[in-house]
Amino acid sequence: MAARKKGGLGKGIDALISPSVKRETEKEKVVEEPVEKIVEKIVEVEKVVEKPVEQLMRIDEIEPNQLQPRKNFDEDALQELSESIKQFGLIQPIIVKNKGKYYEIVAGERRWRAARIAGLKEVPVIIKEYSEKESMEIAIVENLQREDLNPIEEAQAYQKLIEEFGLKQDEAAQRVSKSRTAVTNALRLLKLDERVQQMVIDEMISGGHARALLAIEDKEEQYLTAMLIFDNKMSVRETEKLVREHIKKEEEKRVEKKEDFSQMETIYHQLEERMKSVIGSKVAIHSRNYKKGKIEIEYYSNDELERIIDLIESVKQVG
Structure with missing residues (x-):
């Protein structure tokens, strides 16, 4: 029988536990004291990290989240994504939660829509258990981090995040890895006339145009100016100049009105x-x-x- 090779686990134990303990007496005499208890068994405990289980699911079993902040999906972009899915498949799974009769999308509605266009019957999913609020937050944060929402949808998503979860603007900014200034500026767009907001959603004017229009307080004037910008295909810089001129004229009118009022007070x-x-x-x-x-x-x-x-x-x- 071949001799057992020394080393391995036994050597490791010997390195950690000495077979005897040497104690020096006052007379500098060394006495060996045997160890009474020896480790009989070493148990190695592995921390098993649970990995999400990916599985295939029929696409008709899945429905979008009604609280999804994104309301408009770029049809051309969806078509491009669907062509990619046809060629390479759906690489990233969709996150869903069980709603009983169907599964609701928590994250990945854009991929789900593109997969439908591509004609897929099944898609990879990961089933998670989230509360309604958790689902909403994940949907909002995912969309905000994609950075392809239109400016009004982005502002509405920030507002929903703040209102639903009782966050301050800086806390909401931290959740989506944005600056507080970016969140504040986005939220200001919700002060615009609703018709102007819809023009931004419909891409008739840009977010830059919309931010320039915020300087006009009168909602009707905002809308009329926005239509003027659209009709004349004005740039953001031209819009800013137009708004400055408008504000100057309004200020002149206020001064004239104040002077007229002062004169009329004297007459009265x-x-x-x-x-x-x-x-x-x-x-x-x-x-x-x-x-x-x-x-x-x-x-x-x-x-x-x-x-x-x-x-x-x-x-x-x-x-």
């Missing part, structure tokens, strides 16, 4: 004094839009009221 004050001298009681003129208003005459007793009425009637008789 003079008229109040004239009427006071005639009627003999305090008079106040309240104007609306310089064309309409009301006159208030104060009285302090029934006798004074009768006197004022008699005065007005006497004026009428003279007239």
